[in-house]
Amino acid sequence: MSLLQVIEVSHSYNSKKLFKSKDTSNKVLHNISFSIEEGTCLGLLGTSGAGKSTLGKVILGIQRPQQGQVLFQGYDIYNADKITKSKIRRDLQVVFQDSYSSVNPRMTAERIISEPLENYEKLTLIEKRKTVISLLERVGLNEKDLKKYPNQFSGGQLQRINIARAIALKPKLIVLDESVSSLDMVTQALILELLSELKDDFGLSYLFITHDIKAAFSISDKIGVLEKGELIERYDSKDQFFKSQHPAIKRMRDSILAEHPRDRSINRNSSLT
Numbered sequence: 536m537s538l539l540q541v542i543e544v545s546h547s548y549n550s551k552k553l554f555k556s557k558d559t560s561n562k563v564l565h566n567i568s569f570s571i572e573e574g575t576c577l578g579l580l581g582t583s584g585a586g587k588s589t590l591g592k593v594i595l596g597i598q599r600p601q602q603g604q605v606l607f608q609g610y611d612i613y614n615a616d617k618i619t620k621s622k623i624r625r626d627l628q629v630v631f632q633d634s635y636s637s638v639n640p641r642m643t644a645e646r647i648i649s650e651p652l653e654n655y656e657k658l659t660l661i662e663k664r665k666t667v668i669s670l671l672e673r674v675g676l677n678e679k680d681l682k683k684y685p686n687q688f689s690g691g692q693l694q695r696i697n698i699a700r701a702i703a704l705k706p707k708l709i710v711l712d713e714s715v716s717s718l719d720m721v722t723q724a725l726i727l728e729l730l731s732e733l734k735d736d737f738g739l740s741y742l743f744i745t746h747d748i749k750a751a752f753s754i755s756d757k758i759g760v761l762e763k764g765e766l767i768e769r770y771d772s773k774d775q776f777f778k779s780q781h782p783a784i785k786r787m788r789d790s791i792l793a794e795h796p797r798d799r800s801i802n803r804n805s806s807l808t
């Protein structure tokens with residue numbers, strides 16, 4: 536059984552029943568189906584407005600779709616009983632793009648990372664602190680960072696705190712919505728490396744949402760491409776992606792610049808090889 540199954544999900548934000556009947560022009564998601572296996576990363580590529588974050592929210596249980604189902608470990612996340620829903624919330628975590636707005640500026644790193652532990656685990660103060668320190672260390676920070684506030688961290692460091700919070704409860708699936716997009720290239724590469732390590736160490740699965748082809752290929756086992764709310768293509772390898780003749784994929788490929796200006800007019804895909 537797949538860890539996550541998305542079955543024929545459609546969604547539109549316009550809920551006015553009067554206009555709901557035949558007009559599909561405002562549909563943000565059209566009949567989306569795919570699955571994610573345990574321990575794997577599905578990269579979800581798409582241009583701005585394609586519906587990626589909406590799909591992420593549907594999977595996280597934040598946005599009930601108008602049609603279709605989301606099954607997590609076989610349970611329908613919108614129709615499960617209370618106990619199952621609480622277990623699913625624990626196993627499904629998220630890291631957003633903007634590391635600063637994802638945290639309460641008045642909380643220390645220790646409190647930020649402790650929050651999920653307080654909600655789900657009964658730990659003594661000493662156990663909690665030990666757990667938070669080991670989480671900080673796991674994401675490349677340390678005990679000295681416990682008492683720091685968000686404004687005392689760089690964007691990359693704060694994203695590490697967000698990742699520590701997301702893995703605190705040893706979840707099964709993390710939705711990473713443009714989680715590295717606002718970081719500089721070097722920091723981006725380091726965070727991607729960290730995410731790959733954590734995936735292997737904890738057997739995590741990811742839905743890696745991005746508009747960045749290079750980032751998607753560096754971490755994903757499979758790639759799906761969302762275009763105007765439709766899952767237009769799926770790939771198991773980089774090769775398949777680069778051979779695709781789909782006009783939307785061609786546009787995406789053409790938008791990648793080669794690393795050196797000299798190569799840009801001849802081979803636009805060379806930056807990925």
Ligand SMILES: Nc1ncnc2c1ncn2[C@@H]1O[C@H](COP(=O)(O)OP(=O)(O)OP(=O)(O)O)[C@@H](O)[C@H]1O
Pocket residue numbers: 548563581582583584585586587588589590746
């Ligand atoms: N809460 C909302 N209410 C109404 N419309 C919304 C809402 N959230 C998103 N939309 C619309 O749904 C469409 C898809 O938005 P979404 O945020 O899912 O795209 P995205 O692929 O994540 O884009 P980006 O790459 O810019 O983050 C857009 O047209 C957007 O305006």
Ligand SMILES: [Mg+2]
Pocket residue numbers: 587588589
């Ligand atoms: Mg988005």
